[in-house]
Amino acid sequence: MSDNDSNFGEIKIAFDNVYKKDVDNIPWTRREWLDDSKLPIFNYIQNQNLRPQSLLDYGTGTGHLAIAIKEQFDIPKIVAADITNNCIDREQLKYFGIDFIQALQPKDVSGKYDIILCWAVFHYLTKNQSIDFLTQFSKMLNKNGTLILSAWSSHDETFKGKCERISLNINLPMYSDRIPQDKKVLNRLGFNIVTKGNLVHNANGYKRLLHFCFLKQTNN
Numbered sequence: 459m460s461d462n463d464s465n466f467g468e469i470k471i472a473f474d475n476v477y478k479k480d481v482d483n484i485p486w487t488r489r490e491w492l493d494d495s496k497l498p499i500f501n502y503i504q505n506q507n508l509r510p511q512s513l514l515d516y517g518t519g520t521g522h523l524a525i526a527i528k529e530q531f532d533i534p535k536i537v538a539a540d541i542t543n544n545c546i547d548r549e550q551l552k553y554f555g556i557d558f559i560q561a562l563q564p565k566d567v568s569g570k571y572d573i574i575l576c577w578a579v580f581h582y583l584t585k586n587q588s589i590d591f592l593t594q595f596s597k598m599l600n601k602n603g604t605l606i607l608s609a610w611s612s613h614d615e616t617f618k619g620k621c622e623r624i625s626l627n628i629n630l631p632m633y634s635d636r637i638p639q640d641k642k643v644l645n646r647l648g649f650n651i652v653t654k655g656n657l658v659h660n661a662n663g664y665k666r667l668l669h670f671c672f673l674k675q676t677n678n
């Protein structure tokens with residue numbers, strides 16, 4: 459990987475600590491976040507008439523999106539991965555038949571998938587790391603597979619400098635302010651943008667903007 463991969467250790471420690479706090483105070487563990495996030499993902503799977511047999515939820519957090527997807531679409535193989543395992547109720551995931559892998563980067567997870575979801579994670583990556591993640595994901599997708607990405611915008615009032623402000627009171631790095639949409643990189647990796655958009659999420663009284671994008675891989 460690139461020169462930047464050495465900071466994954468730091469990021470892991472930061473997230474280990476985030477999830478040691480009162481989980482109800484973490485904006486993305488709440489019901490509203492799940493409901494807001496679910497909508498574009500469910501719509502996409504339904505509108506595209508997809509019948510995915512496998513899905514990786516990379517940067518799964520509490521695993522609530524993976525569970526919601528499992529309940530709605532009954533995908534036989536779902537794997538959830540995160541840099542920390544402090545956030546996960548493994549028993550609950552097991553109950554839904556979802557495997558959990560602790561991973562610093564996608565290549566730590568084995569297997570190939572029809573859908574890879576990486577929701578609200580890319581803003582923690584530097585530009586080089588983003589390209590590495592895209593490259594790794596492209597190798598993990600089945601032909602015609604879909605990669606779903608989202609990242610928080612830094613153009614809202616919840617970010618000041620490099621700090622994630624809302625209630626966490628912890629210095630989480632915040633690099634890219636949008637998901638990678640560099641056409642050259644996407645083309646090289648065989649990705650086409652099928653749809654993209656923004657979602658406004660209300661977090662602790664702040665309006666927070668999330669960019670998302672759905673990419674289809676055609677050359678695997």
Ligand SMILES: C[S@@+](CC[C@H](N)C(=O)[O-])C[C@H]1O[C@@H](n2cnc3c(N)ncnc32)[C@H](O)[C@@H]1O
Nearest residue numbers: 473486517518519540541561562563577578579
């Ligand atoms: C904002 S949370 C989103 C969680 C979940 N996707 C959701 O929408 O509820 C970002 C998650 O990405 C994880 N994460 C950050 N960097 C990561 C990395 N390099 N590899 C795996 N997970 C990572 C964090 O631990 C955290 O759980």
